[in-house]
Amino acid sequence: MTDVQSIRITVNGTDHELVVEPRRTLADVLRHDLALTGTHVGCEHGICGACTVLVDGLPARSCLMFGVQVDGRSVETVEALGTPEALGPLQQAFTNHHGLQCGFCTPGFLMLVTAFLRETPSPSDDEIREVVASNLCRCTGYQGILRAVRAAADARAGS
Amino acid sequence: MRDALSGPAAAAPAEAQAGTAPEVPAAGGWIGRSLRRAEDRYLLTGRGSFVDDHEAPGTLHLVLVRSDIASGTIEAIDATAALRQPGVAAVITAADLAGVAPLRGVLARPEFVATDMPILAAGRVRHVGEPIAAVLADSPYTAEDAAELLEVSYGKLPVVAGVADALADGAGVVHEAAPDNVLVDVTPISSPGLDDIFTSATHVVEVGVSTARITAAPLEGRACVAAFDERTGQVVLQTSTQVPHTVRTAVALSLGMDEHQVRVISPDVGGGFGQKCVVAREEVLAAAVARLLRRTVKWVEDRREGLTSGFQAREQFYNVRGAFDATGHLLGLDADIRCDVGAYSCYPVTCGVEVLMAANELPGPYRLRVYRARSRGIATNKTPIAPYRGVSRPQAVLAMERLMDEAGRVTGLGAVEVRDRNLVDAQEFPYRNVMGASYDAGTYRESLARCAELLGHGSWPGVQARALAEGRLLGLGLACFVEPTAYGTASFGMRKMTIVPGYERATVRMDPSGSVIVMAGTHSHGQGHATSYAQIAADALGIDPGRVRLRQGDTELVPHGWGTFASRSIVAGGGAIARASADLAGQLRAIAAHLIEAAPGDVELADGRAQVRGDPATSVPIEELARTAHHAAHLLPDGLGRGLEATAAFDPEGTFSNATHGAIVEVSPDTGAVRLVRYVVVEDCGVMINPMIVDGQVAGGVAQGIGAALFEELPFDESGQPVSGSFVDYLLPTAADLPDFEIHHFCTPTTRTPTGAKGMGEGGTIGAPAAVLNAVNDALAQVGADVGRIPVRPGDVVAAIAAAVSRDPVDSGGKTQ
Numbered sequence: 015m016t017d018v019q020s021i022r023i024t025v026n027g028t029d030h031e032l033v034v035e036p037r038r039t040l041a042d043v044l045r046h047d048l049a050l051t052g053t054h055v056g057c058e059h060g061i062c063g064a065c066t067v068l069v070d071g072l073p074a075r076s077c078l079m080f081g082v083q084v085d086g087r088s089v090e091t092v093e094a095l096g097t098p099e100a101l102g103p104l105q106q107a108f109t110n111h112h113g114l115q116c117g118f119c120t121p122g123f124l125m126l127v128t129a130f131l132r133e134t135p136s137p138s139d140d141e142i143r144e145v146v147a148s149n150l151c152r153c154t155g156y157q158g159i160l161r162a163v164r165a166a167a168d169a170r171a172g173s
Numbered sequence: 174m175r176d177a178l179s180g181p182a183a184a185a186p187a188e189a190q191a192g193t194a195p196e197v198p199a200a201g202g203w204i205g206r207s208l209r210r211a212e213d214r215y216l217l218t219g220r221g222s223f224v225d226d227h228e229a230p231g232t233l234h235l236v237l238v239r240s241d242i243a244s245g246t247i248e249a250i251d252a253t254a255a256l257r258q259p260g261v262a263a264v265i266t267a268a269d270l271a272g273v274a275p276l277r278g279v280l281a282r283p284e285f286v287a288t289d290m291p292i293l294a295a296g297r298v299r300h301v302g303e304p305i306a307a308v309l310a311d312s313p314y315t316a317e318d319a320a321e322l323l324e325v326s327y328g329k330l331p332v333v334a335g336v337a338d339a340l341a342d343g344a345g346v347v348h349e350a351a352p353d354n355v356l357v358d359v360t361p362i363s364s365p366g367l368d369d370i371f372t373s374a375t376h377v378v379e380v381g382v383s384t385a386r387i388t389a390a391p392l393e394g395r396a397c398v399a400a401f402d403e404r405t406g407q408v409v410l411q412t413s414t415q416v417p418h419t420v421r422t423a424v425a426l427s428l429g430m431d432e433h434q435v436r437v438i439s440p441d442v443g444g445g446f447g448q449k450c451v452v453a454r455e456e457v458l459a460a461a462v463a464r465l466l467r468r469t470v471k472w473v474e475d476r477r478e479g480l481t482s483g484f485q486a487r488e489q490f491y492n493v494r495g496a497f498d499a500t501g502h503l504l505g506l507d508a509d510i511r512c513d514v515g516a517y518s519c520y521p522v523t524c525g526v527e528v529l530m531a532a533n534e535l536p537g538p539y540r541l542r543v544y545r546a547r548s549r550g551i552a553t554n555k556t557p558i559a560p561y562r563g564v565s566r567p568q569a570v571l572a573m574e575r576l577m578d579e580a581g582r583v584t585g586l587g588a589v590e591v592r593d594r595n596l597v598d599a600q601e602f603p604y605r606n607v608m609g610a611s612y613d614a615g616t617y618r619e620s621l622a623r624c625a626e627l628l629g630h631g632s633w634p635g636v637q638a639r640a641l642a643e644g645r646l647l648g649l650g651l652a653c654f655v656e657p658t659a660y661g662t663a664s665f666g667m668r669k670m671t672i673v674p675g676y677e678r679a680t681v682r683m684d685p686s687g688s689v690i691v692m693a694g695t696h697s698h699g700q701g702h703a704t705s706y707a708q709i710a711a712d713a714l715g716i717d718p719g720r721v722r723l724r725q726g727d728t729e730l731v732p733h734g735w736g737t738f739a740s741r742s743i744v745a746g747g748g749a750i751a752r753a754s755a756d757l758a759g760q761l762r763a764i765a766a767h768l769i770e771a772a773p774g775d776v777e778l779a780d781g782r783a784q785v786r787g788d789p790a791t792s793v794p795i796e797e798l799a800r801t802a803h804h805a806a807h808l809l810p811d812g813l814g815r816g817l818e819a820t821a822a823f824d825p826e827g828t829f830s831n832a833t834h835g836a837i838v839e840v841s842p843d844t845g846a847v848r849l850v851r852y853v854v855v856e857d858c859g860v861m862i863n864p865m866i867v868d869g870q871v872a873g874g875v876a877q878g879i880g881a882a883l884f885e886e887l888p889f890d891e892s893g894q895p896v897s898g899s900f901v902d903y904l905l906p907t908a909a910d911l912p913d914f915e916i917h918h919f920c921t922p923t924t925r926t927p928t929g930a931k932g933m934g935e936g937g938t939i940g941a942p943a944a945v946l947n948a949v950n951d952a953l954a955q956v957g958a959d960v961g962r963i964p965v966r967p968g969d970v971v972a973a974i975a976a977a978v979s980r981d982p983v984d985s986g987g988k989t990q
Contacts, residue, residue, distance in 0.1 A: 037314065051226035052219015054443070056392045057476040061900035064392055092219035101217060109213035112869045116699030117216030118223065118393040118443025147909035150900065152392050152444050153699045154869060155876030155937075156908040 021085040025050065026094035034081045040074075041065045043081035044091060052092040052121045056150070063149030066122035067091050073129045073148075092121035095128065104128060104166045113162035115153030122149050127163050136171055139164065178629075178636060178647075178837065178850060202712035204928065207865035211703040211719075222440040224396035224413045225473045232398070233262050235459060235472040236316035238306040238323045239482060240298040243554035243893025244345060246328040247296055247305060254322040255308055260315040264323065265307040265462055267295035273461045274427045276452060278523035281669040284359045285525055286351040290517040290557070292427065292457050298327070299347055299516035300554050301894055302482030304454055307462060309470065332554050332893045336490060336513050339551045347516055347552035356514060357525045357550035361532050362608060364543040370505040374496035376583050380575045383962045384568045384942070385886040386488035386513065389561045390905060391698075393443020394474035395483060397456050399463035402436075408460045409436045413443065415450040415696055416736030421728045422672065423452035423520055424460045435460070439726035442698035446877070447560035448484050449698070450738035451519040480903055481895045484559030485887055488513035489531065491572040496543075501584040501591045505543040508535055508572070512565075514550040515557040521672040522560060524550045529668055531565035533608050537573050538617045538655040538831060539595040544607045554893040560738065562877060563938040566654065571963065574652045574943035578950065588947070589625045592653055593618055612655060613931075615831040616919040620855040621653055623917065624833035627853045641955055646840040647850070648952025652943035656830040658932025659744030664827055674735035676824035677745035681710060681753040683761075683817040685803040687781075687796035689714060689721045694734010695746035696726045700870065700934065702742060705862045706750050709928060713754035714761065715778025716795055732820060740932030741825075743862060748823030751927035756819035764798045764813050828923045828931035832856035834875070834940030836948040842956065842974055845967030847883055847949055849912045854940070857919040858933035859926075867933060868916050874937020875914055880906045881938070882945035882963050957981055 018033050025048060032047055044050045044067065053076055056064030060078040067076045068090040096102030101109065104124055114120040123146070130137070130145045137145075142163045146156055215221055252264040275289035294305045306323055310316035331345030338344055339354035347354055371377055398411040408428065414420050417437040425432045442449065455472055463470045474483065489512050496505040510531045514524035532548035581591040597604045602614040629636065633649050640647040662675035680692040691706050707721035724730055734746070758778055765783035766773040769791045777786045784792040802814035809815075837850040854871055861867045884904040887897045897903040922929030942963050950959045953970070958977035960969050 035314070045226070046228060050219070051223075052221070054223070054393070055225070056394075056443075057900050059476060059899045059901065062392060062476075092217075096218055098214040098218050098220060101214065105217040108217055109209045112210070112865050114213060114216055115701070115869055115873060116391070116393070116442065116444045117212065117221055118391075118441075120216055121219050124217070143908050147907040150392065150905050150907065152390060152446070152877070152905065153873045155872035155874075155906075155911060155914065157872040157911075157914055158869060160908060160913075 019082050021082055023084050024088040036082050038081045039077055040079040040081050041076040050091050050093050054118050064119045064122040066125045068125055068129055073126050092124055107162040107166035111162040112158040119151045137167055203708040203718050204712050204862050208704055210701045224411050227398055229469050232469045232471050233309040234313040234316045235470050236308045236320045237304045238320050240303040242327050243301050243332045244330040245298055248326040248328050251324040255319040258319040260311040261319045263309045267293040276520040278518045278520040279671045280523050280525050286356045288348045288518050292454050300556050334891050334893050336511050336551050339553050354552045355549055356552050357528045360547045363545045367505050367543050367545050370543055371496045374504055375499040376497040378495045378579045380579055381492050381961055382572045382575055383490045384487050386485050387881055387885040388485045389446035389448035391444030394479040396473045397459040398471045399459035400469040401463050401467050407434050407436050408464050410460045411438045412456050414439045415445040415738050417726055417728050418733055420452050420456055424457055427457045437728045439696055445698045446562040451559040477898045480898055485556045486558050486561035489568045493572045493576055495576045497580050501586045501594050503595045506541055508546040510548040512550050513553050515555045517557040519557055519559040526560050527565045531569050535569045536607055538653050540597055541607045555889055563935040566939040567942045570654045570939055571943045578947050588651055592621055612829045613923045613925055614921050616857045617831050620833040624835045624853055624855040628835045646842055646952040648838050648948040650836045650944045650947025650951055652834045652940045654939055656936045658740035658828050659825045660827055661825040676822050677734050677749045678732035678822040679749035679753045680732055680820040681757050683799050685799055687799040692724045692731040693746045694731050695737045695742040701866045708862055709747050709750050710754045713758050716781050740934040743930050744825050744926050744932045748927045749821050752821035753819040761798050765793055826925055828925055830858040830931045830933045832936050832940055834944040836944040838948040840952040845970030852912050853915045855917045857921050859923045859931040860929035862930055870934050871916050871937045872914050875941045876906050878938040878941020882942040884964055886964050
């Protein structure tokens with residue numbers, strides 16, 4: 015039988031105790047063990063960033079981390095940013111500025127930018143572009159994503 | 174005139190601009206408003222439903238063992254070790270699929286050789302990545318491990334690694350049915366007198382262009398979950414597809430079932446761009462294995478599979494000659510086109526899809542009466558091709574626009590004037606082109622003039638010269654094109670496909686509470702149909718679009734339809750919805766007329782109410798009509814109410830959007846890097862149902878076209894091994910590679926659709942490669958260099974400059990210093 019390991023993780027503020035194979039990716043733990051399917055897997059190579067979540071507040075490719083690596087740590091996923099009835103401000107900016115089409119890459123961008131705006135509340139356009147260039151989107155040409163991030167940053171600064 | 178490098182300018186008042194289209198009512202309704210999308214709320218919160226999000230208990234995970242070699246025979250498959258792994262349920266090979274028919278796309282024409290695409294390779298493998306065996310296990314991890322243990326021994330056969338290989342004497346043979354490796358060889362037109370025209374023309378301009386093999390690369394790869402429902406006797410296949418009904422047809426044919434015994438459900442689809450508008454072997458395989466094992470079976474493609482085994486596209490080679498008179502008018506066009514279609518023919522559109530379109534649509538927006546084209550689809554031991562956004566248009570436009578630039582140079586007219594003289598003029602619409610297609614009205618010359626003005630074309634020579642004096646190579650490139658969209662059955666029928674798509678059917682149903690369900694056979698995979706369709710229905714029914722819900726992607730639920738591809742949905746699907754909604758509106762008016770004792774013709778529907786025109790005292794809420802029609806039908810005469818529903822079909826005759834794209838680039842002579850400085854689109858797709866969504870489609874398409882122009886390539890080595898297996902090698906454009914796009918519109922409503930809208934989903938991808946390549950060559954011309962192949966990689970630029978220097982060391986070298 016395959017080895018398994020017990021881990022404790024906090025996901026979106028809720029504590030979980032799980033028994034996982036050491037090789038099970040964080041993405042699979044989130045998606046299939048915790049049914050948080052908002053985190054998507056686009057390449058399994060750590061390039062596209064669709065699987066981006068926050069681990070202890072920092073963006074991480076959940077396809078390149080194992081579940082056992084987050085033992086004792088805190089994870090945030092797209093499900094924590096808002097609900098369909100009450101979008102978070104970044105989500106609202108994405109819908110206002112057509113920052114998504116098929117929506118598959120979107121959770122990764124939202125998590126990436128969430129961490130970025132916490133760290134850099136008043137970014138320049140170049141800084142936004144550089145960060146958005148961390149992830150891949152095949153639908154939008156990034157135009158709406160860049161506008162949405164600008165708007166979300168401006169709204170934070172104004173509030 | 175503004176300077177060419179000054180960047181985005183404010184749009185003219187009549188035009189919307191990307192991201193700034195106002196969310197205010199157009200006069201009279203919801204059509205034309207940039208409503209935020211109905212889909213966004215659940216997608217933004219991670220509540221979407223993609224195939225891999227579903228996992229029933231007891232699911233078996235399917236992992237494919239694929240061919241390691243490009244061409245050979247399968248001598249033996251040893252599954253002993255794989256089957257000994259705990260958790261492995263089965264290993265399936267072709268021997269287990271007796272009675273499962275291969276996919277066979279057919280064009281009923283003599284120039285086409287039909288070939289089978291087996292569901293699992295039986296005896297012969299024809300490309301690296303071809304599926305040979307399926308391993309089924311209780312987890313994907315276990316299945317992957319077991320797949321590693323499967324032993325396949327091969328006998329090697331000669332490899333046909335490319336078009337030149339395929340056509341050489343003594344070449345290997347990909348399919349016995351085509352000993353010369355030519356699967357399609359068409360000459361759709363050969364105008365009399367063409368040779369004489371070329372003999373006597375003042376200018377004969379020749380260009381050669383080629384385009385690398387690329388792929389759609391949707392961020393969600395392909396994925397299937399198949400189950401057998403003992404209760405209904407159905408195979409239920411969830412799959413990430415653009416064409417649920419076509420998948421149902423293919424699965425039913427292959428498995429020998431009636432179509433009602435197959436239910437195809439396509440939930441949210443994470444991009445498709447054409448790759449998911451054909452039927453994949455893996456979809457049929459999942460269904461066959463689920464039926465065989467009576468288990469739920471799940472296959473999720475990984476990115477390596479996607480890049481090496483998923484359908485590819487666009488490896489094409491063009492030699493084009495144009496005959497021009499002394500005034501720069503195009504007198505004749507002669508083209509020879511070769512398409513590397515890979516090892517199999519995709520279903521149902523076949524490997525002829527690129528071949529036919531390339532020849533048929535090369536003339537584009539230009540006036541032309543004498544034309545000859547030969548186009549061939551050549552089999553190679555590479556991954557099969559399928560449509561990818563724009564299909565052959567990006568390449569055909571690349572060839573034609575390179576020809577026009579060259580004609581502008583040899584005639585001395587320049588890039589804008591030579592195009593302007595040849596573009597179909599507004600007075601000539603409807604224009605029947607040399608191939609017999611009838612172009613509805615557009616703004617071909619107007620969009621060119623506007624794009625050139627926005628780019629500062631008039632002051633360009635000075636801008637370029639000043640940059641050169643600073644050692645900087647700037648280039649400006651243009652691309653004009655017409656985008657035939659929304660083919661109906663008449664157009665598709667001319668291809669001689671045995672399965673002829675084109676129409677669309679929609680049901681519009683009002684429920685007792687006055688909300689509306691639209692059921693459509695198209696299938697949105699990012700295009701926002703739930704929003705645009707609601708705008709169309711809402712206008713017809715006088716209700717808020719928030720009261721309209723779209724149902725799609727389930728063959729059990731929606732009318733038979735052809736899915737979403739070929740820029741057809743807003744025309745064909747939207748047209749059917751407009752018609753069905755108009756029918757339903759008539760029913761509502763009749764019920765209202767009965768209740769308020771008026772003539773139906775005097776009743777109008779607006780703002781959620783029915784009333785006699787101009788008489789608010791007669792106003793009845795539409796909700797009340799809906800309640801009456803369902804719950805109090807006894808109050809209505811026979812023939813009214815007793816449900817509220819209408820179904821209509823629309824089979825478009827085809828619409829023709831047009832655009833001019835313009836790019837300004839800076840080329841580094843040292844590193845060969847190409848940087849996009851500006852990108853301008855001036856397009857005309859008729860009525861825009863939702864301008865924000867239109868701009869989004871343009872922007873996404875342009876990004877893909879720029880990817881094809883500068884970054885994306887799937888190379889194979891001489892043994893037929895693909896060498897791009899991840900996004901580390903296959904470079905998709907990132908935000909850092911693209912400028913802010915400047916998108917402008919003309920609006921020439923078409924009379925050929927109920928809404929006045931034309932299709933427009935592919936235009937961005939079509940125009941960008943030509944605009945970018947022409948811009949690069951405009952820059953390189955200053956040092957006597959040029960390139961004729963995309964993607965233009967830094968090494969290509971450096972090599973082109975070096976070649977120019979070695980050809981003409983004084984002139985070329987001198988200009989860069």
